[in-house]
Amino acid sequence: MRTGQYLNRRQLMLAALASAPLLSLTNRTSASEQLDFDKLYKSFGVLGLEFSDQVKNSAGKQVEISGFMAPPLKAEANFFVLTEIPMSICPFCSSDSDWPDNIMVVYLASKQTFVQFNAPILTRGTLEYGSWTDPETGFVSQLRLRDASFKTV
Incomplete structure (x- = not known):
């Protein structure tokens, strides 16, 4: 037995x-669901950019997206702009009607050391979409990651 x-x-x-x-x-x-810059929007209609179904379905969920960190506006900021391609200047716009389709704002869960604008990074956070104005800075965004972190890849 x-x-x-x-x-x-x-x-x-x-x-x-x-x-x-x-x-x-x-x-x-x-x-975390993987997002790609080329799949954030589904069309450029009369009213401008229309978010993809993936963005709408992922809102409020943990997502990951790879890109590049645009140079921060100040050294001690708790946010940065994630871009599809390396940019040597900050891409913030004056209004959401001018919002480029290849950037998103990343609000960090905790302060991290910023990296060079041409270093590829993987960013993870909770996805938000829709026009929003940051009350502290006045910056307008269409896409955001909250409670985010990043690492170089």
Whole structure:
């Protein structure tokens, strides 16, 4: 009887070990949805940019997006602009009607050291969309990440 119990335990352990990589892969992919700059908007209509279904469905959820950090306006800011391509100047606009389709504002959960404008980064945070004016700076944005962090890639 002990031999049968040993085989059952062994089979159980092998099955658990075999499924462990699948569980970690599932958790990793479901933690944050991946966004791409070229899929943030679905059209340029009469009223301007229209957000994609992916953006609308991801609002309020953790997302990741890769890009570049535009030079910050001041050294101790808790936010920066994420751009699709490296920019040597800050791309903030005077109104949301002029908002480019390849940037988003990133509000950091905690202060981090900024990186060079040409260093690729991966940013993770909670997605918000729609016109919003920051009460502290007066900057207008269409897309934002809140409680965000980033790392160089």
